[in-house]
Amino acid sequence: MTRAPENRQARKAARTALICVGVAFGMLGASFAAVPLYDLFCKVTGFGGTPQVGTAATGKVLDRTISVRFDANVAPGLGWKFQPESPEIKAQVGVTQTVFYKMTNRSDRTVTGIATYNVTPEQSAAYFVKIQCFCFTEHTLKPGESFEAPVVFYIDPEIAGNRELDGIKAITLSYTYFASKAGQPVAEGQAGNAKGDAKNPKL
Template sequence: MTKPSDSRVATHSAKSTRTALICVGVAFGMLGMSFAAVPLYDLFCKVTGFGGTPQIGTAATGKVLDRFISVRFDANVAPGLGWKFEAESPEISAQVGITQTVFYKVTNRSDRTVTGIATYNVTPEQSAAYFVKIQCFCFTEHTLKPGESFEAPVVFYIDPEIAQNRDLDGIKAITLSYTYFASKAGQPVAEDQAGTAKGDAKNPKL
């Protein structure tokens, strides 16, 4: 039986090493993509308004339209949190292009210290691309002792560019909806009535 030459053995070893490195690289690449998927999806939603995600801005454009749209403020609390959550006004008439400020109040009515975090969306979803938030309390953890309260503003405007979307000519009302969940490691967690964690509430439809 002919013994393989050293060169053939070396070539085979090099190919095996290269294949192993490629497999490791693919594995790490897939792992990195899985970690990046959520923030990339969140970024996509914020840029496009997809899924009812409002836009993020720093100031109104200065352009104002002679058009008013009712903005409704929905406030929800996940079961088990024990908080009271409400907007100072359930609805306002907002002039397109004008910056508006509305306050929400949160009170811990339970007998324990609780950390909560709010998620949000806008309906109808098509309008989210023109609903620009300047300041918001969403995705920020808040810890309240029993009976403790706090107020937080939402500052926003409706982008005048909405007038360029003929499909939204007939829109009369927009709903900004928040839901407070118990928070674990900075993520919203759905709970049952007894306060037992049921799993992450990732990007819920509110």
Template sequence: MSAISSKDQAVRAKRTALICAGVAMGMTGLAFAAVPLYDLFCKATGFGGTPLVGTAATGTVLDRKMTVSFDANVAPSLGWRFEPEARDITFRIGQTQTVFYKITNTSNRASTGIATFNVTPTQAAAYFVKIQCFCFTEHTLQPGESMEAPVVFYVDPEIAQNRDLNGVNSLTLSYTYFPSKNGQPVAESKGDAGNSNL
């Protein structure tokens, strides 16, 4: 009887080990899928200050005005200068706007960077619609080379239907350039300062 019991215990232990291995593999798969799924969720909903992406201008223009401020940042290890042509603009909601940013490699070596962005206040990000943007596209600049990059956008007139946002008359579009490799931003480490040829 104890031999059957030992056999049952071995089967149960093997089953438990297989279940634990399956759970661990599933968790690993979810960890790898979490970033792209979260990015997709943010782009679809405007969550976390992520603007929506549009393909064309809206047909409706409101009398209500909105001021958009432009913020430009660069990770210290990239060695680039990055600035908008205007610090802010005021326009009617629904009007399509184009603003250029100038990017210059101030280092003495070629380097590659990629920009990430967000919109604040975050609850209004779902109404900030980008038609064209340089973000999430790698750019390589030679020493001293400059480029101009446009962002084309509008504020969706649907914002007027959201009573919680009635008092919101200004937004900030904030970009940060990071060194990049294989189309992904590279996190800085203490030893990376000044090393921009990633």
């Protein structure tokens, strides 16, 4: 007489266990998806000072200029000199611009570096469109070796539709070069390992 209630309780317990397992796997999957989804969100919205990526200017040009400042930084331990050809230009909104950066390895070893970037003020990043950039691409320089790389960009005329940016006079594009390991920037505390790998590629 008591078997039916016991069976129902057993089925209920099994169903609850399956739901818990499903939730756990769902949370695990969400954690793996969070990073690429966040990266995509930043690229689409300009959140966190992430510039937009485009293929060509829209053809629309405004009678408005904004100063674009170029900042170059090198993480400790890399041993590179890194600078833009010009610290600042006047950019007409909608017109494609090209600026070169120069990198020189001033250390006595072969080093691989990779650059990250951001745009300030952050609200302007949604309208700063890069067509070509050297960021997130590894570059390896021998001692004393140099190379130049272009940054091609334009300021989207759609910026005129954002009243909060009506008074903006300048935008800063900031790059930081880090030692690179397996295609990823290496923090200062790990720079020693990156140096060792540069000397011993098989490690």
